[in-house]
Amino acid sequence: xxxxxxxxxxxxxxxxxxxxxxxxxxxxxxxxxxxxxxxxxxxxxxxxxxxxxxxxxxxxxxxxxxxxxxxxxxxxxxxxxxxxxxxxxxxxxxxxxxxxxxxxxxxxxxxxxxxxxxxxxxxxxxxxxxxxxxxxxxxxxxxxxxxxxxxxxxxxxxxxxxxxxxxxxxxxxxxxxxxxxxxxxxxxxxxxxxxxxxxxxxxxxxxxxxxxxxxxxxxxxxxxxxxxxxxxxxxxxxxxxxxxxxxxxxxxxxxxxxxxxxxxxxxxxxxxxxxxxxxxxxxxxxxxxxxxxxxxxxxxxxxxxxxxxxxxxxxxxxxxxxxxxxxxxxxxxxxxxxxxxxxxxxxxxxxxxxxxxxxxxxxxxxxxxxxxxxxxxxxx
Numbered sequence: 001x002x003x004x005x006x007x008x009x010x011x012x013x014x015x016x017x018x019x020x021x022x023x024x025x026x027x028x029x030x031x032x033x034x035x036x037x038x039x040x041x042x043x044x045x046x047x048x049x050x051x052x053x054x055x056x057x058x059x060x061x062x063x064x065x066x067x068x069x070x071x072x073x074x075x076x077x078x079x080x081x082x083x084x085x086x087x088x089x090x091x092x093x094x095x096x097x098x099x100x101x102x103x104x105x106x107x108x109x110x111x112x113x114x115x116x117x118x119x120x121x122x123x124x125x126x127x128x129x130x131x132x133x134x135x136x137x138x139x140x141x142x143x144x145x146x147x148x149x150x151x152x153x154x155x156x157x158x159x160x161x162x163x164x165x166x167x168x169x170x171x172x173x174x175x176x177x178x179x180x181x182x183x184x185x186x187x188x189x190x191x192x193x194x195x196x197x198x199x200x201x202x203x204x205x206x207x208x209x210x211x212x213x214x215x216x217x218x219x220x221x222x223x224x225x226x227x228x229x230x231x232x233x234x235x236x237x238x239x240x241x242x243x244x245x246x247x248x249x250x251x252x253x254x255x256x257x258x259x260x261x262x263x264x265x266x267x268x269x270x271x272x273x274x275x276x277x278x279x280x281x282x283x284x285x286x287x288x289x290x291x292x293x294x295x296x297x298x299x300x301x302x303x304x305x306x307x308x309x310x311x312x313x314x315x316x317x318x319x320x321x322x323x324x325x326x327x328x329x330x331x332x333x334x335x336x337x338x339x340x341x342x343x344x345x346x347x348x349x350x351x352x353x354x355x356x357x358x359x360x361x362x363x364x365x366x367x368x369x370x371x372x373x374x375x376x377x378x379x380x
Contacts (some may be wrong), residue, residue: 001095001359004028006077008091012066012084015125018043021064025094025119032102034117041132045119049104051111056143056377058370059116061323062097063090063123072350073342087352089150089336094119096148096359100366112374116142118323126172126281128319134326143377144291145329146369147320148362152343154335156355159299159365160309161332163292167285168217168245169252170317174277175200175263177227179270181236190234194227196272197238201225203266204242207258212251219245219315220255245315247284285321291330294372299332302368303361316347330369334362 013021022043029036034047066086071079079085086092097117104115118138122129139145154160177200179191201222212218220242227238244259246252256278267274299308311333320331336358337343345351 001099001363002356004095004098005092005356005359008064008094009077009086010080012079012081012086012091014068014084015065015122015129016042018065018121022119022121025064025098028098029101029117032098033105034101040138041129041134041136043121044129044133044136044138046133046138047101047117047119048114049101049108049111050114052109053112055111055113055374057114057116057141058373059118059139059142059145059323059327060097060100060366060370061118061120061145061147061320062093063120063129064094065090065122065124065129067124067348069348069350073353075353085350085352087349088124088347089354090123092150092336092354092356092359093148096362099359100363103363103367112378115370123319126170126279128282128322130319130322134322139323139326142327144370144373145323145327146291146366147323147329147331148334148366149318149331150336150354150358150362151333152337152345152347152352152354154309154333154337156335156338156343156358158307158309158335159303159332159361160311160335161287161292161295161330162311162313163287163289165247165284165313166287166311166331167314167316167318167321168219168247169284170281171244171246171252171256172279172281173240173242173244173259174279175240175274177238177240177267177272177274179236179238179272182234184232184234187234191271193235193238193272196267196270196274197225197227197240199270200240200263200266200274203262204259207255207262211254211258216251217247217313217315218251218255219243220259245317247313282317282319283321283325285318285331286324287330288324288328291328294369295330295332298368298372299365302364332365334358334365
């Protein structure tokens with residue numbers, strides 16, 4: 001797993017461009033001896049191992065796209081691709097799933113039913129790769145689905161999830177402000193787009209603090225502010241880009257409604273105009289209650305109760321939600337943070353890394369979940 005993970009870390013590809021990564025994964029799966037179907041929903045791959053005994057069909061899912069980030073680590077396995085990096089752990093997710101496939105293939109005579117391995121591209125960029133893979137039959141005939149995210153905010157050794165809503169709906173907002181440019185010494189003849197944009201950023205922060213019920217988690221963040229070109233020119237245009245994170249349809253709709261009103265009225269107050277594009281991202285990840293209960297039982301039996309946690313709500317998003325809308329399942333976190341090996345940086349950071357031992361823990365967890373489900377199904 002370490003060798004596979006480090007190869008992938010050195011050779012990352014961006015979302016919807018994972019051609020060589022997909023080819024490499026398919027080669028490894030064929031070497032293992034799995035049934036392999038390529039080109040599922042794009043660069044996706046579905047592999048299967050069918051057991052010698054009747055039983056359920058259980059899917060395990062991983063992702064393999066990278067991010068547009070320059071790798072700043074000094075390790076021997078740092079990215080070789082300028083400006084592209086596995087800064088979220090998808091390389092390790094993929095290496096783990098390959099090991100799981102190899103384990104099942106080596107023991108298929110003792111296996112009841114089918115174990116299906118979903119290798120998904122484009123998790124990082126909406127609309128994501130899950131929708132296309134599902135449309136192309138990745139879940140056909142499946143009884144349950146499980147997925148793991150290695151998570152550096154969680155220390156190595158711990159595993160976690162929660163029942164019901166778990167990860168947020170990550171929407172995107174794009175605001176284009178049009179003012180009237182002019183000389184920096186003659187502001188009275190202009191409509192300053194920087195001024196309008198600054199007022200808008202501050203006003204948008206009142207959505208969560210004054211419009212959303214304090215008991216409902218929500219985030220409105222402006223992450224990009226672009227305007228102007230030099231010191232003595234008042235900018236005519238300003239572009240803001242941000243994200244909205246919510247856990248319920250009601251709060252999501254309220255946030256969009258308030259955004260539209262604030263953008264429109266703030267621009268009008270200064271004599272400018274503004275356009276808002278609100279892009280819905282992935283829906284909230286909602287774990288099946290019965291499958292989440294299975295996690296707490298199985299994880300405690302596998303690792304010990306002291307290593308199992310109920311997660312807090314996570315504001316990050318995940319398109320694993322689309323699988324959960326089709327069949328029962330559970331998305332789980334495996335701790336991968338460890339200061340002793342430099343795994344202290346957050347996800348999407350230029351120096352992101354993991355404790356690679358977490359891959360083995362992840363593999364054990366997913367296999368244990370699948371086999372517990374299978375045993376329960378057969379006994380019924």
